[in-house]
Amino acid sequence: MAATQSVVDSILSTTDDSKFKTIQVDSAELIELDEGNLLAVNENKVDTKEFRKRTEEILLSSTRDATQCLFNSLWQLPVEQVEGAYVVKLPEPKTWLPREKPVPKKKPLTKWQEYAKSKGILNKKKSRMVWDELSQEYKPRWGYKRANDDTQEWAIEVPDNADPMEDQFAKRKNAKKERVAKNELQRLRNIARSQKSKVPGVGLTPTEKPSKDQLSKALAVAHKSTASIGKFTDRLPKEKPSRFTGKKRKFEPSIGNLKSEKEKQLNLIETNAKKLPKIDMAKATNRALRQEEQTASREKQSRKTPKKAKGKKALGLGKKASGGRTGGGNKKTRGKRKR
Amino acid sequence: MQRIVKPKTQRGRRALERKEPKIFENSKSTLFFKGGNTSQTVTQVLKEMHTLKKPHATMFGKKNATRPFEDQSTVEFFTSKSDSSLFMYGCHSKKRPNNLVIGRLYDSQVLDMAEFGIDKFVSMKDVEGQKASMGIKPCLVFSGDLFEENDDNRRVKNLLLDFFRGPTVDNVSLSGLEHVMSIHGANGKVYIRNFRVLMKKSGSKTPRVELQSMGPSLDLSLRRTRLASDDLFKRALKKPATAKPKKKKNVSHDDLGNKLGRIHMNTQDFAKLQARKLKGLKRKGPVANGTDAGDESKKQKVDET
Numbered sequence: 001m002a003a004t005q006s007v008v009d010s011i012l013s014t015t016d017d018s019k020f021k022t023i024q025v026d027s028a029e030l031i032e033l034d035e036g037n038l039l040a041v042n043e044n045k046v047d048t049k050e051f052r053k054r055t056e057e058i059l060l061s062s063t064r065d066a067t068q069c070l071f072n073s074l075w076q077l078p079v080e081q082v083e084g085a086y087v088v089k090l091p092e093p094k095t096w097l098p099r100e101k102p103v104p105k106k107k108p109l110t111k112w113q114e115y116a117k118s119k120g121i122l123n124k125k126k127s128r129m130v131w132d133e134l135s136q137e138y139k140p141r142w143g144y145k146r147a148n149d150d151t152q153e154w155a156i157e158v159p160d161n162a163d164p165m166e167d168q169f170a171k172r173k174n175a176k177k178e179r180v181a182k183n184e185l186q187r188l189r190n191i192a193r194s195q196k197s198k199v200p201g202v203g204l205t206p207t208e209k210p211s212k213d214q215l216s217k218a219l220a221v222a223h224k225s226t227a228s229i230g231k232f233t234d235r236l237p238k239e240k241p242s243r244f245t246g247k248k249r250k251f252e253p254s255i256g257n258l259k260s261e262k263e264k265q266l267n268l269i270e271t272n273a274k275k276l277p278k279i280d281m282a283k284a285t286n287r288a289l290r291q292e293e294q295t296a297s298r299e300k301q302s303r304k305t306p307k308k309a310k311g312k313k314a315l316g317l318g319k320k321a322s323g324g325r326t327g328g329g330n331k332k333t334r335g336k337r338k339r
Numbered sequence: 340m341q342r343i344v345k346p347k348t349q350r351g352r353r354a355l356e357r358k359e360p361k362i363f364e365n366s367k368s369t370l371f372f373k374g375g376n377t378s379q380t381v382t383q384v385l386k387e388m389h390t391l392k393k394p395h396a397t398m399f400g401k402k403n404a405t406r407p408f409e410d411q412s413t414v415e416f417f418t419s420k421s422d423s424s425l426f427m428y429g430c431h432s433k434k435r436p437n438n439l440v441i442g443r444l445y446d447s448q449v450l451d452m453a454e455f456g457i458d459k460f461v462s463m464k465d466v467e468g469q470k471a472s473m474g475i476k477p478c479l480v481f482s483g484d485l486f487e488e489n490d491d492n493r494r495v496k497n498l499l500l501d502f503f504r505g506p507t508v509d510n511v512s513l514s515g516l517e518h519v520m521s522i523h524g525a526n527g528k529v530y531i532r533n534f535r536v537l538m539k540k541s542g543s544k545t546p547r548v549e550l551q552s553m554g555p556s557l558d559l560s561l562r563r564t565r566l567a568s569d570d571l572f573k574r575a576l577k578k579p580a581t582a583k584p585k586k587k588k589n590v591s592h593d594d595l596g597n598k599l600g601r602i603h604m605n606t607q608d609f610a611k612l613q614a615r616k617l618k619g620l621k622r623k624g625p626v627a628n629g630t631d632a633g634d635e636s637k638k639q640k641v642d643e644t
Contacts, residue, residue, distance in 0.1 A: 019542060020539070020540055020541050020542045020547060021539065021541065021547050022541070022547070023541045023543065023545050023546075023547050023548075037479065037500065037504055038476060038477070038478045038479060038504070038511070038516070039478075039479045039480075039481070039500065039504070040478070040479070040480045040481070041480075041481045041482070042480060042481065042482035043482075043487075044482070045484065046482075046483065046525065048525070048526065051525060055530070056552075059521060059523055059530060059532050060532075060534075060550060060552070062480075062482055062521075062523075063480045063482070063519060063521035063532065063534060063550060064548060064549070064550050066480040066482065066521075067478060067480060067519050067534075067536065067548050067550065068547070068548040070478055070480075071516070071545060071546065071548055072545050074511075074513070074516070075513070075544060075545040075546075079513070080510075082510075082512075085512045085513075085514060085515070086512065086513045086514065087510045087511065087512050087513070088510065088511055088512075088513055089509060089510050090508065090509060090510065090511055095497070095500060096576050097497065097500065097501045097504075097576075098443070098445050098450060098501070098572065098575035098576055099364060099445065099575055099576070099577070099578075100364050100365075100367050100424040100444075100445070101359075101360035101361070101364065101424075101445070101446055101447075102360055102445075102446050102574075102575075102577075103360065103362070103577060103578075103579040104359065104360040104361060104362060104579075108341075188343065191341045191343060194341065195341075
């Protein structure tokens with residue numbers, strides 16, 4: 001095959017020799033091409049002595065051959081005409097080159113996004129422009145020159161049960177500031193959470209109606225927010241110890257009551273020697289009681305079923321069908337234990 | 340990595356976004372900078388290499404007393420500033436005269452570096468004739484047995500390919516192929532030659548290629564190398580799953596280059612088939628008698644089938 005090809009080539013070249021030089025390359029098999037990178041690798045061996053003598057000539061001729069080979073294969077690719085120029089679509093590069101930067105990781109979900117995902121809450125698409133009643137035209141929902149901008153009002157009505165001397169403008173401004181601060185805090189907490197570092201504890205985020213729990217937490221934080229970490233803070237009268245301050249570990253004194261220590265050690269040895277299983281009495285009784293109840297209910301059911309529902313059981317679907325939902329009742333009572 | 344401090348302006352935000360890792364990466368850009376002492380040759384080499392790589396290159400004009408092989412932190416800092424992942428550094432000392440360091444970075448850390456000594460340099464200016472136009476993607480020709488000697492040299496070849504290959508493109512204009520860079524490795528030396536392509540008539544569609552020396556020409560001798568571990572290199576080669584094109588279903592091409600599509604359809608309901616329109620088969624209009632209307636429609640259905 002190759003022989004016939006070469007014969008054809010030689011005939012073609014001899015016929016064309018008078019006019020043009022050939023585009024055929026000798027030893028083209030040894031030139032590896034990677035069109036995707038516009039790369040040709042010439043694996044022809046060069047004699048060292050010869051190379052030292054005629055460096056430039058050899059470099060020029062070998063490069064020309066490789067380039068000719070590359071061009072021959074590039075001109076075989078499908079051509080498109082784009083704005084008067086002939087453009088070739090390059091194939092995928094064969095030589096792999098390292099990336100500049102690692103493959104981007106997925107952005108970690110925020111706490112809200114995680115929650116929304118678990119609940120199946122989807123974002124509602126809101127239009128960018130909204131109708132502004134005052135100016136009677138469409139304006140952006142947020143940002144510069146937004147619709148229904150409440151910062152531009154020149155008068156604010158004092159609410160019925162508000163302090164008449166309170167500055168409503170300042171109040172609004174303050175509320176906005178707090179919302180921004182809260183948002184920033186949540187952002188930082190999300191970052192800390194995603195990096196698995198310790199999420200900084202927060203005393204109390206601004207809330208409309210703080211619960212008793214939140215208030216006592218705030219109190220505990222306020223107590224400790226002094227230079228001496230609350231060592232000299234006065235207690236309120238009748239104040240209970242806070243539930244939000246951690247417990248301190250207590251250790252037995254290393255020197256002291258020998259008798260109690262001896263007793264403890266002996267107790268330990270005794271239990272180990274007997275290999276008695278540890279029993280949590282409360283747990284054990286609970287379990288026993290529940291088992292009793294279950295057996296009782298099962299007996300109750302088995303007494304009922306033979307008369308009522310036999311069709312499905314008899315057909316062999318029994319276990320699945322009866323296991324699906326037992327007991328009647330409405331949504332609220334379903335799943336609760338029957339007495 | 341998430342930033343704790345938010346950018347203050349939109350412009351700053353966009354600039355940071357441009358530097359972030361992407362699935363489809365932009366062309367690698369190159370940083371050229373000089374060491375504390377440079378010779379005329381080294382400076383000229385840096386300048387001319389900069390012109391060859393220009394739209395995707397940055398040149399630092401001032402001296403920077405740093406040694407990439409001793410301490411990589413400066414290189415990493417400079418390249419992060421100009422968001423480039425390739426660099427060329429030149430310096431000159433008694434111990435290493437006319438020194439040239441070519442390197443690349445991955446994840447803003449030095450991956451591979453190779454040090455060369457410039458033995459011979461012919462400037463672009465010293466070669467007469469027209470030059471290839473600026474900013475085009477060069478064709479690369481590698482030859483010589485140096486690059487196949489061992490794994491390290493193979494990596495150096497990969498580094499040189501990465502360094503000189505120019506912008507990543509999908510399409511290339513055939514008339515725009517006018518620059519060929521030849522890199523020949525033999526006897527521990529690397530010969531870099533630049534040629535301009537002259538396309539001559541050949542009697543067929545494919546042109547006959549003639550080359551004309553354009554400069555710069557460099558004879559380099561390989562000195563030190565600092566190559567990444569195979570493990571790290573493998574990690575740098577990783578391609579994202581999303582970058583692979585999705586397989587297109589039901590579309591095929593025949594030998595003539597025609598695009599064929601396979602369509603899946605529901606079974607046809609012949610009862611609703613619109614055959615030739617005949618007056619006798621036409622539906623009658625609504626009948627005036629309200630009581631008979633139901634019967635009429637039923638009869639018509641029977642007729643149709």
